[in-house]
Amino acid sequence: MVAQTAGRLVVTNRTRGLHPGAWWAWALGCAVVASRTTNLVLLAVLIAVIAFTVVWSRTDAPWARAFRLYVWLGLLIVVLRLGFRILFGAKGSTVVLWLPQWRLPGVFSAVTLFGPVSAEAVMSALQSGVQLAAMVLAVGAANALANPKRLLAAVPAALYEWGTVVIIALTVFPQLAESVVRVRRARQLRAEAGRGTHLIRTVAMPVLSDGLDRSLLLAGAMDSRGYGRSSLVRPAVRRASSVMILAATLALCVGAYGLLDTGRTPWWMGLPMVVTGLVVAVVGLRWLGLRVKRTRYRPDRFGSREAWMCATAVVSAAAMMVVDVVWPVAAFPAAEPLGWPQVSLVGLGAVLLLLAPVVIAPTPVMAATTVTSAAHATATPSSAVLRPTISTEVGSTDLSSAQRYTALIRAEEAS
Amino acid sequence: MIEFHHVWLRYREQSAPVLRDVDFTIEDGQLVLVSGRTGSGKTTLLGAVNGHVPHFTGGMMSGSVVVDGLDTASHPPRELSGVVGMVAQDPLAGFVTDTVEEELAYSMEQMGVAAPVMRTRVEETLDILGLAELRGRTLRTLSGGQQQRVAIGSVLAAGVRVLVLDEPTSALDPVSSEEVLAALLRLVHDLGLTVVVAEHRLERVVGYADAMLALRGDGTVRLASPREIMATSSLIPPVVELGRAVGMPGVPLTVREARGWAGPLRTRLEKADPASYDRLPRSEGCDPASQSTARVAGVGQGLDVASIRLNYGSVMALDGVDLRCEPGMVTVVMGRNGSGKSSLLWALTGVVPIQGGRFSVDGRLWSTAKPREIRRVIRLVPQSAADLLYLDSVQAECDAADHQAGVPSGSCQGLLDRLAPGIDPVIHPRDLSEGQKLCLVLAIQLTGDPAVILLDEPTRGLDYPAKTSLARILTDVARQGRVVLMVTHDVEFAAVVADQILVMAQGQVIQAGTAEQVLGTSALFASQVAKVLYPQRWLTPYQVVEALEGQVVAGRPSGWGQS
Numbered sequence: 001m002v003a004q005t006a007g008r009l010v011v012t013n014r015t016r017g018l019h020p021g022a023w024w025a026w027a028l029g030c031a032v033v034a035s036r037t038t039n040l041v042l043l044a045v046l047i048a049v050i051a052f053t054v055v056w057s058r059t060d061a062p063w064a065r066a067f068r069l070y071v072w073l074g075l076l077i078v079v080l081r082l083g084f085r086i087l088f089g090a091k092g093s094t095v096v097l098w099l100p101q102w103r104l105p106g107v108f109s110a111v112t113l114f115g116p117v118s119a120e121a122v123m124s125a126l127q128s129g130v131q132l133a134a135m136v137l138a139v140g141a142a143n144a145l146a147n148p149k150r151l152l153a154a155v156p157a158a159l160y161e162w163g164t165v166v167i168i169a170l171t172v173f174p175q176l177a178e179s180v181v182r183v184r185r186a187r188q189l190r191a192e193a194g195r196g197t198h199l200i201r202t203v204a205m206p207v208l209s210d211g212l213d214r215s216l217l218l219a220g221a222m223d224s225r226g227y228g229r230s231s232l233v234r235p236a237v238r239r240a241s242s243v244m245i246l247a248a249t250l251a252l253c254v255g256a257y258g259l260l261d262t263g264r265t266p267w268w269m270g271l272p273m274v275v276t277g278l279v280v281a282v283v284g285l286r287w288l289g290l291r292v293k294r295t296r297y298r299p300d301r302f303g304s305r306e307a308w309m310c311a312t313a314v315v316s317a318a319a320m321m322v323v324d325v326v327w328p329v330a331a332f333p334a335a336e337p338l339g340w341p342q343v344s345l346v347g348l349g350a351v352l353l354l355l356a357p358v359v360i361a362p363t364p365v366m367a368a369t370t371v372t373s374a375a376h377a378t379a380t381p382s383s384a385v386l387r388p389t390i391s392t393e394v395g396s397t398d399l400s401s402a403q404r405y406t407a408l409i410r411a412e413e414a415s
Numbered sequence: 416m417i418e419f420h421h422v423w424l425r426y427r428e429q430s431a432p433v434l435r436d437v438d439f440t441i442e443d444g445q446l447v448l449v450s451g452r453t454g455s456g457k458t459t460l461l462g463a464v465n466g467h468v469p470h471f472t473g474g475m476m477s478g479s480v481v482v483d484g485l486d487t488a489s490h491p492p493r494e495l496s497g498v499v500g501m502v503a504q505d506p507l508a509g510f511v512t513d514t515v516e517e518e519l520a521y522s523m524e525q526m527g528v529a530a531p532v533m534r535t536r537v538e539e540t541l542d543i544l545g546l547a548e549l550r551g552r553t554l555r556t557l558s559g560g561q562q563q564r565v566a567i568g569s570v571l572a573a574g575v576r577v578l579v580l581d582e583p584t585s586a587l588d589p590v591s592s593e594e595v596l597a598a599l600l601r602l603v604h605d606l607g608l609t610v611v612v613a614e615h616r617l618e619r620v621v622g623y624a625d626a627m628l629a630l631r632g633d634g635t636v637r638l639a640s641p642r643e644i645m646a647t648s649s650l651i652p653p654v655v656e657l658g659r660a661v662g663m664p665g666v667p668l669t670v671r672e673a674r675g676w677a678g679p680l681r682t683r684l685e686k687a688d689p690a691s692y693d694r695l696p697r698s699e700g701c702d703p704a705s706q707s708t709a710r711v712a713g714v715g716q717g718l719d720v721a722s723i724r725l726n727y728g729s730v731m732a733l734d735g736v737d738l739r740c741e742p743g744m745v746t747v748v749m750g751r752n753g754s755g756k757s758s759l760l761w762a763l764t765g766v767v768p769i770q771g772g773r774f775s776v777d778g779r780l781w782s783t784a785k786p787r788e789i790r791r792v793i794r795l796v797p798q799s800a801a802d803l804l805y806l807d808s809v810q811a812e813c814d815a816a817d818h819q820a821g822v823p824s825g826s827c828q829g830l831l832d833r834l835a836p837g838i839d840p841v842i843h844p845r846d847l848s849e850g851q852k853l854c855l856v857l858a859i860q861l862t863g864d865p866a867v868i869l870l871d872e873p874t875r876g877l878d879y880p881a882k883t884s885l886a887r888i889l890t891d892v893a894r895q896g897r898v899v900l901m902v903t904h905d906v907e908f909a910a911v912v913a914d915q916i917l918v919m920a921q922g923q924v925i926q927a928g929t930a931e932q933v934l935g936t937s938a939l940f941a942s943q944v945a946k947v948l949y950p951q952r953w954l955t956p957y958q959v960v961e962a963l964e965g966q967v968v969a970g971r972p973s974g975w976g977q978s
Contacts, residue, residue, distance in 0.1 A: 061513070061553070149512060167511060186802035188766045188786050189795050190819060190859070202805045209845070214508055220471050221509030225570065226496030226525035297520030297533050 017059070018361050020146030022306035026053075027142030029313025030354055034134035035260050036320040037331045038127035039341045043134050046351045047074075050134070053357050054141045059364045063148055070140025074133035081129030085121055092118025094338060124335035150300060164222065168215050175214060179207045229294075237287070244284030251277030305360050312356040319350035416577060416609045417441040417464060419636075422478035424459060424469065433459045435634030437478070441611065441626070443576075446603045448620050448641065449613040450650050451630030452878050454848055457581070457613045460630065464579050464611060465492045465499035483576055497526055500570025502580040506562040507555065515557075515565055516541075516550045522573035540572040543606075544598055559752060560591025564598055571602070578602065580612040584619065585875060588752045588904045589939060592619060615878050618652030618907065618943055621645065622669035642666050650879050653907055654943040656956040661963065673947040681948055684962055689931055689952050692961040695886050695911045715777025717742045718763075718793075718867050718898045723772030723782070725755075725762050725922075732758035734922035735772065740898040740915070742866070745889055747909045747930075748902045749940055750919035756902040757798065759919070760869045763900075765789040776866050776898075794860035796853070798871040801844070803856050809847070810840035812859060820863025831858035834888050850881040854888070861892065868892060870901040874908045886911045910934050910942035910954040930954060 030050055037043065051071075058064040086099070089112055101115040148170055152163060183206045222228075251273050258269030323346050324331045333341035417440070424434040433456040441447050451457050462468035466487030469476045480487045483498045492501075503509050512518045519540050523533045541547045544564045554562060563583055570578065580599070584592035600623055602608045611628075614620050621627070627644040629637045637644070645655045645666045658667040661680055667673035718740040725733035732755050740746045748756045761767040763774060765786040773782040776792045797803070806812045813827035820826075831838060835854035838847065844855060853873055860868065870889075874882050882905075889912050893899040903909055909916060909930070916933040918926040918940070926933060935945050935952030942954050953959050 147513070171511070182799065183802050185761070185766055186797055186799075187805075189764060189790070189797065190803055190816075206802060206805055217503065217505075217508040218511070220467060221501070221503065222511055223471055224465055224467055224492045224496060224499075224501040225511070225522045226493045226573070227511075229493050229496070229525055229527075295524055295527050295530055295533065297517065297524055297530065297537065299530075 017057075017364060018146075018309065018357075019300040019302050019306045020148075020151040021300075021302065022309040023146040023357075024142050024151070025310040025313045026354065026357055027138045027145075029317050030138035030141070031135045032260070032317040033320045033350060033354065034131055034138060036317075036324045037347065038131050039331060039333055039343065039347070040127060040130060041341055041343050042347050042351055043127075043130045045348065046354070047130075047134050047137060049351060049354050050137050050141050053355065054144050056358050057361050057364055058144050061147065064144045067140050067144035070137055070143070073140070074136050077133045077136060078126070078129035081125050081132070082122065085125035086117055087113055089113070089115045090117045090121030090125070091115065092120035092336065094119040096122070119338055120336045123338060127333075127335065164219060164227065167222070168218050171218055172211055172214050176207060176211050179210045183207050183210075241284045241287055244280055244287075248277045248281035248284060251280065305362075308360050309357060312353050312360075316350045316353045319346055319353070323347040323350070416443040416445075416483060417611070418479075418481040419463070420479045420481070422463065422476065422480060424463065424474055424476045426472075426474045428475075432634045433474075434463070434636070437634075437636045439628070439636065439638040441609060441638075443609055444603070444607045445609055445625040446600075446620075446623055447609075447611045447626045447628055447638075448617065448624040449611060449628045449630070450617055450644070450648070451613075452632055452650065453615075453850060453876065453881060455630040455632045456634060457630060460628070460636065461501075461579050461581050461611065461613055463487070464577070465495045465501055466490060467492050467501065493525070496522055496570075496575075497573050498575055499577045499579060500567075500573065500575035502563070502566045502570060502578065502583055504582045504585055506559075506566035509566060510554050510562075513553055514550075515546060515552050515554065518554060518565055518569045519546075519572045521569060526573060536572050536574070540568045543571070543601070544568045558591060559587045560594040563587065563591070563595045567595070567598060567602075571608075575608070577609045577611070580610070582613055582615060582876075585615060588750075589906065590751055596620065596623075615876070616652070616905070616907070617650065618654060621652060621655075622671075641668055652943065653910075653956050654947060657944055657947060657959060660956050660960050667947075670943055670946045673943075677947050680959070681951060684948065684951055684953065684959065687962040689935075689954065689958060689962070690929075692958045694930075694955040694958045695883065695890065696957060697887075715742060715866065717744075718774065718776055718900065719778075720763070720774040721772055723759075723762055723769045723774060725758055725767065725769050731922050733762060733769070736919075736922070736924055738917060738924060738927070740867075740900055742896045742898055743893055744914040745893045745899045745901065745912045746915040746917065747913035748900065748917045748919055749904070749906075749909065749933075754919040755922040756919055757871055758922075760795055760797075760871050760900070760902060763789075763793055763867075763869060764795045765793075790865075791863070792865050793867040793869065794865045795869040796856050796860050796871065796873060798875070800853050800856040800873075803859065804844040804852065807843055808841050809838055809844060809855060812844060812855060813840070813862075816859040816862040822863055827858050827862040830861050831855060834858050849876040850885070853877070853885070857888070865897070867898040867900065870899070870903075872903055873901065874903060874905045882908055883911075906934065906940050906942050907955075909940070910945070916940075 030046065034043065034046055054067050058067070089101075095116040096119050097117040099114040099117060102113045103109060104111045104113065149167065152166055152170070180203065183203050187202055254269055255271070255273030255275075255277055258265045258273055259271065320331070323344050327344050330342045330344035330347055419437045419439050422434050422437040423432050425432040437460070449457050449460065459468050462472065463476070463480055464482060464487075466480070468474060470487075470491045476488075482495065485495060485498060487495065492499075510518055511521050516537060519537045520533055523536065528536070541550055544567065546561070546564060546568060549557065549561060549565075554565065557565065567578070567580075567583075578599075583599075584595050587595065596619060599610060599612070603610050603623075612620060621641050624641045626638060627641045629639070629644050629648055629650075631637065642665070645651055645668060646659075651659070654667055654670055654673050657663075658665070658673055658676070663673065663676040665672075665676070667676060718738075720736060720738045722735040722737055723733055724731075724735055734755075736755070736759060738746075748759065750756055758767065762769045765781070765784060765788075769782065773780060775781055781789050781792065804812055806815060809831070810828070813831060814824060816827040817824045828840065831854065834857060835851050838851055838855070844852065847855060857868075857870075857873075873885060873889075877885060886908065889899055889901070893914075901912070913930040913934070916926075916928060916930055917924050918933065918937075931952040931954065934940055934942050934954055935949075941949070944953050944955055944959065948959070953962075
C-alpha cells in the first residue's frame with residue numbers, strides 16, 4: 001500500500017529512525033574532524049553542519065531537547081578559554097585592548113594578571129576553544145539524535161548492574177525536574193521562599209528522597225519483569241567477562257586518545273590499543289552471549305542507510321587526516337600573523353560530507369504524528385506479508401524520499 | 416495456583432511480624448480481593464506472591480510460597496516473570512521503555528522469547544486490552560487509565576498465569592477505573608487468569624470477587640468468600656453497610672442485589688426528607704463553637720470566584736470559572752482527570768497566576784495579591800501532601816508552621832492533637848501513615864486560622880475508617896465558619912461530606928447543586944446508596960439509619976441547602 005502525493009514520504013513502521021549506532025558513528029566522525037583542525041572557517045562550517053543536522057533530524061523526544069544544553073556548554077567553553085587567556089596575559093604584536101597589568105604579591109610574584117590583549121592571542125584562544133566546543137557539540141548531537149534507551153538495550157548482560165543503574169538514571173532524572181517544580185510550588189504554599197542552605201534542605205531533600213523512592217520502584221519493577229535473568233550464567237563467568245569488557249573499554253579509551261594525539265604519544269597507544277580493545281570486547285561478549293538468552297523486539301536493523309552513515313563518517317575523518325598531513329597550514333593555521341585562514345577544498349568537502357544524514361536518515365516522526373499514522377496503519381487490513389505502510393506529509397520532495405519511494409514500489413511488485 | 420504455607424515475615428529482628436502464620440491456597444482462575452487497613456501488610460502480602468518480598472525488599476521469611484509449582488525461595492522475581500505479573504499503583508513509576516509497543520515487549524525480551532512469537536503476542540495483547548490505536552504513543556502522554564492498561568498488558572504479554580495488582584485504580588477517575596476494572600474482569604472471565612487485587616474502595620471489586628483475603632491487622636490473614644467476610648468485617652463498602660444496618664435478608668455485595676431487597680425500605684422512607692438528616696455521625700462530644708481556634712465570630716460572605724481563566728501555553732485549563740462558596744459549607748469539585756479541577760485550586764492560591772477574572776474572600780479582592788499574602792486567608796493541601804513536609808520531626812514542622820503564621824507556639828500542635836491524637840512529636844514525618852501525614856499537613860495549613868481551606872484529592876490511600884474521620888474533621892472545620900473547597904474522585908466520600916457539588920469539564924463548571932441534586936441523580940456520580948434507593952435521594956447509610964430511627968436533626972448552619 002503506497003500512498004503518494006507530491007510530498008515527503010514517511011515510512012511509518014520505521015518510526016524509530018536510524019540505528020543509534022549509526023548516529024554515534026556519525027558523531028564520532030564529526031569529533032575526529034574537529035580534533036584534526038583549528039581552522040576557524042572549517043570549524044564554523046562543521047558547527048553549522050552539526051546544528052543543521054540536529055534540527056533537521058531530531059524528534060520531539062525528551063532527550064532530543066538536550067542539544068540546547070550542549071550549545072550552552074560549548075559557548076561556556078569558548079568564553080572560559082578566552083577569559084583565561086585574557087586573565088593570564090594575552091601578549092602579541094597586534095594589541096587591541098590595553099588592560100592594566102597586575103603582579104600577584106608574595107610567593108606568586110612570578111604570575112601577572114591581565115595586561116595588553118593582542119588579537120593573535122585572542123585568535124589562538126578562539127581556535128582551541130571553538131575546536132573543543134565543536135567536539136562537545138558532536139557528542140551532544142549524538143545524544144539528541146540517538147535514543148539512549150535503544151542503545152542501552154544492546155548492553156550485554158554481563159554489565160547487568162550497570163545497565164540497571166543507567167536505565168534508572170535515564171528514566172528518573174527527567175522526573176526529578178518535575179519533582180523540583182512540584183516541591184517548589186508546594187513550598188510556596190508554606191510561605192517559605194528559601195535561600196542557600198535552607199533551599200537545599202527544603203527543596204533538595206524532598207526531591208532527592210522522591211528520586212530515591214522512584215528509583216527503587218523502577219528497580220523493583222524491572223526485577224519483577226525479568227530484567228537480568230542472567231543468573232543462569234555462572235557468577236564466575238559473569239565476573240570474568242565483566243573484567244574483560246572493562247579492560248576492553250579502558251583499552252579503547254586509551255587507544256582513542258592515542259589516535260587523536262599521535263604526535264605526543266608512543267606508537268602502541270594508537271591503533272594497536274584500539275584493535276586489542278575491540279578483540280577483547282568481542283571475545284568477552286561472545287563468551288557471555290553464548291550463555292545468555294535474550295531477544296530483541298523489532299530490533300533496529302543495521303541496514304544500508306546505517307552503513308552509508310558510517311561510511312561517510314569514516315571518509316570524512318580520513319580526508320581530514322590526509323589534509324592534516326599533506327597541508328598542515330590549512331588544518332592548523334598559525335595565529336600569527338593574523339589573516340584569513342587558507343581553506344583546502346578537500347577539508348571543506350570532508351566537513352560538508354558530514355551533512356549526509358540529512359539525505360540518508362529518514363524524516364523524523366513526531367509523537368503527535370505517530371498517533372495518526374499508527375491509527376492509519378491499524379485501519380488498513382494487513383495482508384500476510386508484512387509490508388511497510390506509507391503515509392504522506394506535506395513538504396518538499398528530496399532525493400532520498402524519491403529513492404525510498406522507488407525502492408518500496410519495487411518491494412511491492414516483488415511481493 | 417498460589418499456595419502460602421505457614422508464612423511468617425518480619426522486616427527486622429525485633430519488630431512484630433508483618434505476616435503471622437499465613438496459610439492459604441488460591442485456586443486457578445479465581446479473582447481474589449485483598450482487604451485490610453492501611454499498614455496491615457497488604458503490599459507485603461502481594462509482594463510475597465512473586466518473591467519481591469523478601470528477595471528485593473529484604474526481611475526474614477519462614478514457611479514457603481509456591482506459585483504454579485515454583486517455590487519463591489529458590490526462584491527470585493526475575494525467574495518468575497513469566498508466571499506472575501505485578502502491577503503497581505503508579506504505572507508510570509514502573510515503565511522501563513518509552514513507547515507502548517516496546518513496553519509490551521520488554522518482559523519477553525528479557526525472557527528470550529523468539530522474535531516472531533513476540534510480535535504475535537504484542538499484537539494480541541494490543542487487541543485484548545484495546546490498545547491498538549495507542550501502539551506508537553509515548554507512555555508519558557497517555558491518560559492514567561491507558562497507562563494502567565499498558566502496565567497490565569506488559570505483564571500479560573509475557574504469558575503470565577497470575578496477575579497481582581496493588582491498588583490499580585486509586586489514582587484514577589471513575590471512568591478510567593471502570594476501564595481498568597473492565598479489562599481485569601475480561602482477563603479473569605475470558606482468559607482464566609488468576610487475579611489477586613488489593614483495593615481500598617471495595618465497592619468497585621467486591622461484587623466480582625470469588626474470594627477475599629482479609630488482613631486482620633495483627634499479621635494474620637483470613638481467606639473466605641466475600642459474603643462471609645462482608646458479614647463481619649469492619650471494612651465494608653456503603654452498600655454492605657446499608658444492608659447490615661437495615662437488616663436485609665442477606666449481605667448485599669452489589670447495588671443490584673441490594674436494590675432487589677430494598678423495596679420495603681423505600682416504602683418506609685417515602686415520607687422522609689433526606690435533606691433533614693445528617694449524612695455522617697457527628698463527632699462525639701465536639702461542640703465546634705467551644706474550640707479555641709474556632710472561627711465562628713464575624714462569619715463573612717465566603718469565597719467568590721468570577722470568571723477566572725488560566726492557560727498553560729496553548730492549553731486552556733480554566734475557561735471562565737464562576738463559583739460561590741458559603742462559609743460553613745463543604746464544596747466538592749468533581750470531574751474527569753484534566754478537567755481543570757486541580758488548576759482551579761492552584762489558581763486560588765496565587766501560586767499559578769491567572770490570566771483573567773478575579774476572586775475575593777469575605778468581600779475583599781485577593782486575585783491581584785501575591786501568594787504570600789493570599790496565604791493569610793486561603794490555604795491548600797495539595798495532592799501529594801507530603802511535599803509540604805521537609806523538617807526532621809513533627810514537632811519541628813509544627814513550630815515552623817506557628818512561626819510562619821505568626822501565632823503563639825503550640826497552636827499547630829494543638830490542632831494536630833485534635834485532628835489526629837497520639838502522634839509522637841519527635842517522630843520523622845516520613846514515618847507517619849498516609850492518614851497521619853494528611854492530618855499533619857492539614858494542621859499546618861489550618862494554623863493561623865485561614866478563611867478558606869482547599870484540598871486536592873485528600874482521600875488517596877485512605878481506608879474507610881480513616882476516610883470517616885477525615886470527613887468528620889472537614890465537616891467540623893467547615894462548620895466553624897470556614898470555606899472548605901475540595902477536589903475528589905471519590906463519590907462515596909463526596910456523598911458523606913459535600914454540601915455543594917460542582918462538576919467541571921473542559922475548564923468550565925458545567926453543573927452546580929446540592930449533594931442531593933447532583934449525587935442523587937447523576938448516572939456517573941451517584942453514590943451506592945443513591946443507586947439502591949433511587950428515585951429517592953438518600954446518599955449515605957447513616958442518613959438512612961437516622962431517618963429510620965426518626966431522629967430529625969435540627970439547627971443546620973446558615974447557608975445550608977440551596978446553593
